[in-house]
Amino acid sequence: MTSTCVAYFRTTLYLSHAAVDCGSAPILLYSIPVIDPLQTTTYGSQVSYKCGSGQWFARFRYTEVAKCTAEALWEAGGETEPSKLPACIGTVAF
Secondary structure (H helix, E strand, C coil), X not given: CCCCCCCCCCCCCCCCCCCCECCCCCCXXXXXXXXXXXXXXXXXXXXXXXXXXXXXXXXXXXXXXXXXXXXXXXXXXXXXXXXHCCCXXXXXXX
């Protein structure tokens, strides 16, 4: 009986995202940033938003998170195009 030893090597490529800066956090219409939107703007940074009383984001969510991507774009609700970013909807209570 002959045994054969086979070795498998896995190579992982690590890319540096340290230089990626998304700029100022996006404005999500009718929402309020939970933290200072200018706090950090580099890759991996997140900004949380909430809706006012009687309003919500799509799928009846009351909060949304924007994330700085490796492509230096803010992504929220699966969108990166500013005109398609989530906005609060519903009735405004006065």
